[in-house]
Amino acid sequence: MFTSNHFAALSEVISPAIMQGYIVLMILLVMGGTILDMMHKKSATYFFENAKKAKKSAKRSVSGGEKAAIAASVLVNEVLTSGEFSNPRRRLSHLLTMYGFIIFAATTAIMIFSPESTSTLLPQLWHIGALMLAVGGYWFWIFIRVDVSAEGLPWFRFERADLFIVSLLATSTFALLWSFTGGGLGIPFALFVLSSTVLFGGVYWSKFAHMFFKPAAAHQKKIAHADGSRENLPPDYDLTDPEVQRQFPDIPTYMGKNPPKMGLCIKAERANHY
Amino acid sequence: MPTFVYMTRCDGCGECVDICPSDIMHIDKKLRRAYNIEPSMCWECYSCVKACPHHAIDVRGYADFAPLGHSVRVIRDEDKGTIAWRIKFRNGKKDMELLAPITTKPWGSATPKLADVAPPSKEMRDSELLFNEPKYIRMDEGGLHTLESNGLEIKEGVQY
Numbered sequence: 001m002f003t004s005n006h007f008a009a010l011s012e013v014i015s016p017a018i019m020q021g022y023i024v025l026m027i028l029l030v031m032g033g034t035i036l037d038m039m040h041k042k043s044a045t046y047f048f049e050n051a052k053k054a055k056k057s058a059k060r061s062v063s064g065g066e067k068a069a070i071a072a073s074v075l076v077n078e079v080l081t082s083g084e085f086s087n088p089r090r091r092l093s094h095l096l097t098m099y100g101f102i103i104f105a106a107t108t109a110i111m112i113f114s115p116e117s118t119s120t121l122l123p124q125l126w127h128i129g130a131l132m133l134a135v136g137g138y139w140f141w142i143f144i145r146v147d148v149s150a151e152g153l154p155w156f157r158f159e160r161a162d163l164f165i166v167s168l169l170a171t172s173t174f175a176l177l178w179s180f181t182g183g184g185l186g187i188p189f190a191l192f193v194l195s196s197t198v199l200f201g202g203v204y205w206s207k208f209a210h211m212f213f214k215p216a217a218a219h220q221k222k223i224a225h226a227d228g229s230r231e232n233l234p235p236d237y238d239l240t241d242p243e244v245q246r247q248f249p250d251i252p253t254y255m256g257k258n259p260p261k262m263g264l265c266i267k268a269e270r271a272n273h274y
Numbered sequence: 275m276p277t278f279v280y281m282t283r284c285d286g287c288g289e290c291v292d293i294c295p296s297d298i299m300h301i302d303k304k305l306r307r308a309y310n311i312e313p314s315m316c317w318e319c320y321s322c323v324k325a326c327p328h329h330a331i332d333v334r335g336y337a338d339f340a341p342l343g344h345s346v347r348v349i350r351d352e353d354k355g356t357i358a359w360r361i362k363f364r365n366g367k368k369d370m371e372l373l374a375p376i377t378t379k380p381w382g383s384a385t386p387k388l389a390d391v392a393p394p395s396k397e398m399r400d401s402e403l404l405f406n407e408p409k410y411i412r413m414d415e416g417g418l419h420t421l422e423s424n425g426l427e428i429k430e431g432v433q434y
Contacts, residue, residue: 046282057366086327087287146286146306159304217282232345233329234358234371248373255355255375262355265381266325271292 033203059228096136103129
């Protein structure tokens, strides 16, 4: 089951051209939805206005080389390893969902565009991707979602903002169900197509577009830190620096010339006391 | 003036909800981001501002503190045991920074072991003195500590 390409079997009933057309349509829906979403929320306008404001209060200019290094660090920390999450459980769940989705979506497209392929690796990757997506997504939905973990609301309550995660979970669940029931046409296949259409067609109402603007926002944040504007936040002081000690004599007076690490304090426990 | 949350920076972690002494920081049920449910009950204690790991909460300070339109931002670094403030006026020309220690010992290392302390006698219970007085107010070392007794004097102006 894990090694069988259900899309190849399906091409005997549905023309591969129709399936390929569906993939192209979904890509167009994502692009259109993202553009509409950006226009509606004015996120691009806000982003550029904010960048201009930060540039105005910059203390130094950031060179092209530095910008490239920042872009590389955004790619490694924020894009590839979801480093912006301070909650490790959310980070892990996000990584599972993200890589699961990428593997699942890419292998689906490859299998549909090359129905004659006999590779057993692609179907295996397709199942692994769908499983990763389901594990990360259900973990998030049932335990980590903020109103479930923080506000104690039941896991089955959802809002329009949940369109993305619910359709994502439905897509992976019905894809696996379709595979476990032997593929072909039928109710699981209809549900799989319906949920994936909602997922890609609902970009305007969901937070699917975050994958495009989040890296840009992370990059801008790092640029603001490098140019000294730091979103008006104070600098990250090195307490052992003699210049810092001269500027703030309370530090060496009360903490010594080489202050020890003080530990986690409030960060020792997760916020769950309300 | 009360706190407000930059929604694009908040990830709904709940640190502010946990720490707010007035219980007015809540997670919005639709947007899943923190917000101040009752601004008139906020007394600008800055607890949530300091606790927020993403610096997503801000306060518009009063005009008697700095002219309106200013920015007061803070980073409390628990691991370093310091708090850093930056106060910037709206014209950007006045840009002040302050760094101060908030602990001199690692967190939790100076917690009194009350379970090991002998229970108070009847005489201690009947006394006006509170637990560990006069030791803790250091009266036993010869009177209250004052600037004078410590060889210090008040200097005029801001000393940093």
